[in-house]
Amino acid sequence: MKAGPSPEEIRRHNLGTLLRFVHLRGPASRATLAESLGLNRSTIMALTADLTAAGLVREELPRRPGRRAGRPSLVVRPESTRVYVLAFDVGVDRLAVARVGLGGTVLDRRSADLPRGAVDPNELVTALAGAARTLVRKAGRDAVCVGAGVAFPGIVRRADGRVVFGPNIKMTDVVLGDLLARRLGLGVPVTVGNDADLGALAEHERGAGVGCENLVYLHGDVGIGGGIIVGGRLLGGEEGFAGEIGHMIVNPGGRACACGSRGCLDSEVGERTLLDYAGRDQSSGQSGRDAVRAVVDAADRGDVAAREALHRVGTWLGFAVANLVNVFNPGMVIFGGTLRDVYLGSAAQVRSMVATGALAAPRDRVRLRTAELGDDATLTGAAEFAFAEVLADPLQVLARLREPEGTPVP
Amino acid sequence: MSLGTSFGRSVGASARPVLDLRGVDKSFGPVQVLHGVDLTAYPGEVTALVGDNGAGKTTLVKGIGGVHTFDSGEYLFEGRPVRPRTPRDAAGLGIEVVHQDLALCENLDIVENMFLGRERSNGIALDEAAMEEAARRTLTGLSVRSVGSVRRRVSELSGGQRQTVAIARAVLWDSRVVVLDEPAAALGVAQTQQVLELVRRLADKGLAVVLISHNMNDVFAVSDRIVALYLGRTAAQVRTADVTHRQVVELITSGRTGDLGLPA
Numbered sequence: 001m002k003a004g005p006s007p008e009e010i011r012r013h014n015l016g017t018l019l020r021f022v023h024l025r026g027p028a029s030r031a032t033l034a035e036s037l038g039l040n041r042s043t044i045m046a047l048t049a050d051l052t053a054a055g056l057v058r059e060e061l062p063r064r065p066g067r068r069a070g071r072p073s074l075v076v077r078p079e080s081t082r083v084y085v086l087a088f089d090v091g092v093d094r095l096a097v098a099r100v101g102l103g104g105t106v107l108d109r110r111s112a113d114l115p116r117g118a119v120d121p122n123e124l125v126t127a128l129a130g131a132a133r134t135l136v137r138k139a140g141r142d143a144v145c146v147g148a149g150v151a152f153p154g155i156v157r158r159a160d161g162r163v164v165f166g167p168n169i170k171m172t173d174v175v176l177g178d179l180l181a182r183r184l185g186l187g188v189p190v191t192v193g194n195d196a197d198l199g200a201l202a203e204h205e206r207g208a209g210v211g212c213e214n215l216v217y218l219h220g221d222v223g224i225g226g227g228i229i230v231g232g233r234l235l236g237g238e239e240g241f242a243g244e245i246g247h248m249i250v251n252p253g254g255r256a257c258a259c260g261s262r263g264c265l266d267s268e269v270g271e272r273t274l275l276d277y278a279g280r281d282q283s284s285g286q287s288g289r290d291a292v293r294a295v296v297d298a299a300d301r302g303d304v305a306a307r308e309a310l311h312r313v314g315t316w317l318g319f320a321v322a323n324l325v326n327v328f329n330p331g332m333v334i335f336g337g338t339l340r341d342v343y344l345g346s347a348a349q350v351r352s353m354v355a356t357g358a359l360a361a362p363r364d365r366v367r368l369r370t371a372e373l374g375d376d377a378t379l380t381g382a383a384e385f386a387f388a389e390v391l392a393d394p395l396q397v398l399a400r401l402r403e404p405e406g407t408p409v410p
Numbered sequence: 411m412s413l414g415t416s417f418g419r420s421v422g423a424s425a426r427p428v429l430d431l432r433g434v435d436k437s438f439g440p441v442q443v444l445h446g447v448d449l450t451a452y453p454g455e456v457t458a459l460v461g462d463n464g465a466g467k468t469t470l471v472k473g474i475g476g477v478h479t480f481d482s483g484e485y486l487f488e489g490r491p492v493r494p495r496t497p498r499d500a501a502g503l504g505i506e507v508v509h510q511d512l513a514l515c516e517n518l519d520i521v522e523n524m525f526l527g528r529e530r531s532n533g534i535a536l537d538e539a540a541m542e543e544a545a546r547r548t549l550t551g552l553s554v555r556s557v558g559s560v561r562r563r564v565s566e567l568s569g570g571q572r573q574t575v576a577i578a579r580a581v582l583w584d585s586r587v588v589v590l591d592e593p594a595a596a597l598g599v600a601q602t603q604q605v606l607e608l609v610r611r612l613a614d615k616g617l618a619v620v621l622i623s624h625n626m627n628d629v630f631a632v633s634d635r636i637v638a639l640y641l642g643r644t645a646a647q648v649r650t651a652d653v654t655h656r657q658v659v660e661l662i663t664s665g666r667t668g669d670l671g672l673p674a
Contacts, residue, residue: 293599293600296599297598297599297600300598300599300602301599340603341603343631344603344606344627344631345599345627346627347627347628347629347630347631348626348627348629348630348655348658349655350630351630351650351651351655352630352653352654352655352656354651355651355652355653355654356654360652363651364651366651368631369610370603370607370610372553372607
């Protein structure tokens with residue numbers, strides 16, 4: 001018979017749960033925490049004391065006096081400026097790096113354009129690390145970096161963060177996390193995830209999908225990415241490659257895709273296709289999210305080619321959503337990145353395809369929504385990914401980071 | 411959302427309609443504009459009201475909002491029969507209508523507009539601090555960051571920002587039903603998208619939203635149900651998930667499509 005969890009395990013779990021609550025939902029009074037976490041107030045007090053001693057939260061009187069009589073309950077706030085992670089968002093044509101505080105506040109950020117085409121891993125890491133160092137330098141002396149996460153537009157192995165393949169960024173077989181961790185030299189591991197997977201995570205934890213345990217997130221950049229949350233957890237599959245919705249074949253024998261196949265959602269709905277259909281000349285530098293948004297804008301003003309382009313793209317997108325609804329029975333499908341604009345500009349077509357293509361039972365309750373975090377969904381996801389370790393075992397991670405290199409942790 | 415009420419956020423719509431019109435008629439002199447119109451709106455859902463020009467959409471909405479009363483038929487609010495005779499009666503029930511012209515005062519700021527005619531006082535003077543705080547909290551609750559200071563004059567705001575203020579004013583009063591008459595009519599695409607997302611958030615917070623729109627993409631992007639009016643009659647009330655663009659267009663233009671709609 002398996003023994004129950006030890007008191008130490010329970011304490012670690014409770015510390016993580018409390019920290020996670022204030023991280024995701026913001027400052028909360030002890031009374032609220034006790035009620036929401038189902039723990040008694042003396043336990044909350046003890047946990048808060050431990051987290052305060054570790055410098056992860058602080059307690060203070062509420063900013064606005066409550067209306068109730070008596071001594072107000074102290075409010076537990078995450079130490080947003082002192083405890084932070086580095087979040088990296090690698091897009092096909094741009095990079096973003098942010099310093100994100102506990103609680104999810106973006107404290108500082110840098111972004112840069114990236115020339116399209118093949119990217120040298122070393123140059124990429126140099127650019128990312130350089131921007132990160134500037135951000136770290138500007139952080140306070142007492143601030144501590146507790147993790148780093150990268151959102152990458154390609155296929156990433158869960159176990160070691162190896163970038164196996166990046167069809168739109170032409171990078172193959174690179175252990176990006178290790179490379180970047182060494183270059184940063186902050187003593188924190190760098191976790192790497194597929195950008196749409198991390199977008200799904202972010203929308204689930206902080207965006208449109210809060211409270212929805214089964215959702216599909218579709219991300220439009222140059223290509224189309226996907227992330228699937230099942231039972232509140234990101235669906236990884238055998239090696240973490242799951243959720244490549246962009247390479248679901250919706251139009252057999254259709255347009256050639258960068259992955260080598262034909263008729264993938266990516267190639268039928270992606271940026272190049274939409275711009276082609278709308279008759280936009282891409283050689284003259286008209287590409288990227290602004291070009292996609294310009295097509296949606298033109299369609300709204302009555303441009304016939306733009307409307308036709310959105311109609312065609314909306315048809316394939318609708319097929320894909322119908323298939324996803326049938327296979328996963330999600331409570332919500334979220335359109336992020338440039339797909340937010342594409343969806344809003346072609347919703348009649350997308351939903352018509354879903355109405356005729358999806359089974360009535362799973363279609364009945366599915367809600368179609370746009371990403372609440374907008375263009376920051378993937379960056380936010382990278383930050384949440386980076387926070388995962390400290391939220392799972394707050395004191396251990398802090399102790400390790402505060403000890404000088406090489407000292408055994410008690 | 412108030413912090414800590416729950417870890418997540420409640421979602422989904424309950425089955426009981428908050429607004430239920432059954433067979434309402436309205437004539438102006440010899441002209442009968444509405445013939446036995448039905449419209450049902452549920453909390454947590456966006457109900458799109460569609461129809462050609464002259465189908466009776468605005469007359470219906472004015473009746474809902476108490477601008478005029480219906481001649482006959484049932485008007486049920488949360489299951490009780492009601493008969494609002496003025497917009498103030500309707501507002502008292504929890505029904506707010508945002509008309510196309512928005513009815514904002516250009517020379518007043520955002521807070522003053524949101525509390526216009528319903529100012530809060532602390533006994534002697536207006537309680538400016540409390541009103542400012544409530545206005546700010548409402549805008550934050552709707553994830554609206556685009557208007558800047560709540561003390562900006564409405565004359566300085568863009569079309570989309572004005573629409574946002576008009577919608578925020580409607581939800582400041584714990585409304586249960588918000589009716590929006592063509593909120594995106596005069597807006598550019600970026601602002602339209604923001605207003606659509608705001609409309610969706612209102613419903614996701616549990617309000618019943620009735621949205622009048624001519625744009626089928628907007629209707630399909632945010633609605634849960636569609637009520638199509640044809641020549642003053644309800645051609646069909648359908649779930650958006652069950653119909654196609656073509657069917658809705660046919661309901662609007664000919665009052666029926668396949669088995670749906672008015673008898674031939």
